[in-house]
Amino acid sequence: MSTRYALLLDVDGPIASPESRRVRPEITDALTRLSQAGTPLVFNTGRSDAFISQTVLPGLTVGSEGAPIHAICEKGASWFTLTSSRESELHVDESLVLPEALRSEIRDLTGEFADFMFFDETKRAMISVEQNTDVRNELYQRVQAGFDQKAAEAVERHGLSDRVRLDPTIISTDIEDSRVGKDLGADRALELLRADGLDPADYVWRTVGDSRTDYAMADRLHELGLTVAHVDVRPSDGIPEGRPYEVLTYEGLLHDDAGLAFLEELLASLGQPGQ
Known part of the structure; x- marks a missing residue:
């Protein structure tokens, strides 16, 4: 049986260019094909729901049989789901x-x-x-x-x-x-997948980010007993020592160049080489 992956994705850096603040079409295409191949995708970002809707989601589609796509925004303070009929209701934690x-x-x-x-x-x-x-x-x-x-x-x-x-x-x-963070976003992500009827333990997780704070995603998943590796697209920010899971980097590639390389590599492992 082939490995089933689930992705927890920071946006600025691995998905959207920090310079242009845009998402290149190749990344949108790779994300669409990963969802269609059964890979749950969760954006876990400090960005607002408006930024995700206007910058990340255009061109990104999920078919009726595709895996879910969720957006955790403002580091866990708000969230919504992308469905085959586009976006669901936005939820905001008013206490935050x-x-x-x-x-x-x-x-x-x-x-x-x-x-x-x-x-x-x-x-x-x-x-x-x-x-x-x-x-x-x-x-x-x-x-x-x-x-x-x-x-x-x-x-x-x-x-x-x-x-x-x-x-x-x-x-x-x-x-x-002080309660928000990429770890809270990870908790929200797992809640949403369970609501979809999916068991997070059935997947091998990849968390992806461009800063040391993004390691909190992998820290949280590992703490909960899930299988995870972290993809660091800007390791020059410093790779924390002693992490109990694998850290993946792409030598010579930075930000969305490294993010695209990771997505294409994952597609190839699923038998769907990049276009």
């Missing part, structure tokens, strides 16, 4: 939504840095700012440190330091409830 007063202050603060970043109005629970696409990443990261300091001071002024944390990435800063 940050106060509007803090959101308003961070929106105003972002205006002081408007030459370098923008406020993401599509987030429903967390608060995020993101690098302008016409700004060099090295410049953005230098300015980002100043923004993060002022944002942390705002969190403290609102008396939220015990509940809220800042999570800077290479192109953004997320201000979020």
Whole structure:
């Protein structure tokens, strides 16, 4: 019997280019064919449902006999399903939504840095700012440190330091409830698959990401006794030592180049070579 795989996918990096913020057609095609071949796909991302709907899902289809495709957004704070008739109802965990007063202050603060970043109005629970696409990443990261300091001071002024944390990435800063994370997203993913009538233990799992925080996906699945390996498409961020599962990398390939290589390799192992 051939191996059955299930995928838990970060979006920025392995699926969408951090530079263009777009998904290349070859990746969309590979994801569609994996679903049609019976591979459950779950996006586990800090991105909003709007970004997934507008950037990742166009061109991605699941047939009536295909495996499910789920989107866990804002690191577990919201989620929805892609079906043969397109998207299902969006669910939001209201306990993870940050106060509007803090959101308003961070929106105003972002205006002081408007030459370098923008406020993401599509987030429903967390608060995020993101690098302008016409700004060099090295410049953005230098300015980002100043923004993060002022944002942390705002969190403290609102008396939220015990509940809220800042999570800077290479192109953004997320201000979020401390309970969200890629491990919470993994838990949501398993709940959704069980609701589909699938047993997560029937699959060999591959988690895919571009930062050290993405290892929390594989950590959680391994902790629950599932068979998993992690695909790191940006190992220069640092591979944590002592992980009890295999870590896969693609030498000479970065971000969505490595993500595409992984997807095509997986298709080939299922007897469906890339087109």
